[in-house]
Amino acid sequence: MFIAHAPAGYLWTRYLLGRYFDADRPLARYRKLMTLGIVGSLLPDLDMFYFYFIDLRQHLHHGYWTHTPLYWLLLFGLILGAAIIMKKPRLRFAAMVMFSNVFIHLSLDTIVGKVRWLAPFSSRDFVMFDVPAQYAWWVWNFILHWSFLFEVVILAGAGVLFAVSMRMKQLSFEKS
Secondary structure, eight states, rough: OSOOOHHHHHHHHHHHHHHHOOOTSSHHHHHHHHHHHHHHHHHGGGGHHHHHTTTTTSGGGSSSGGOOOHHHHHHHHHHHHHHHTTHHHHHHHHHHHHHHHHHHHHHHHHHHHHHTTTTTOOOOOOOOOOOOOOOSSHHHHTSSSHHHHHHHHHHHOOOHHHHHHHHHHHHHHHHH
16 A cells, blocks of 8 residues: 555544544544544554665565554553553543554555564465566556555545535534
8 A cells, every 4th residue: 555544544533433423522632533543544654664764675564563463453452451441431442543543554455565464473474466566666566556446546535525524614614
């Protein structure tokens, strides 16, 4: 995935907030949760800094710990457990928003990227579709592959939803 992680995070977080967020809550809380969701949808790719600046592209970045589902599951369990023990339902919901977006990221990466869903117990890579290396610049191999349409659809859906929501806010502002 190149362009769809943040838009997918936006779509998923909008869904969660629309379903579980009380509309009477402050707008600032909604925005914080939306930001947390989008950040969660990007978190596994923080390894790109290591990939480019330290590892110097020696290993596929999906092999780093930030693309290991068990790591995120354990971290989610710790935060969820702490939220339950401390009786913090808002922290519990925030953790659900963030970590569900992390797993959407990993799921989207599984379409044409390799994710080791069973690591550290297995080094098997899971990928739905292989992208053949046909072009000198590796990015073209992904952009010109039919699977890139998934990303275009996600991006378009998020763009339309965002535009409609902005228009609705503008109309409600004009009424008041």
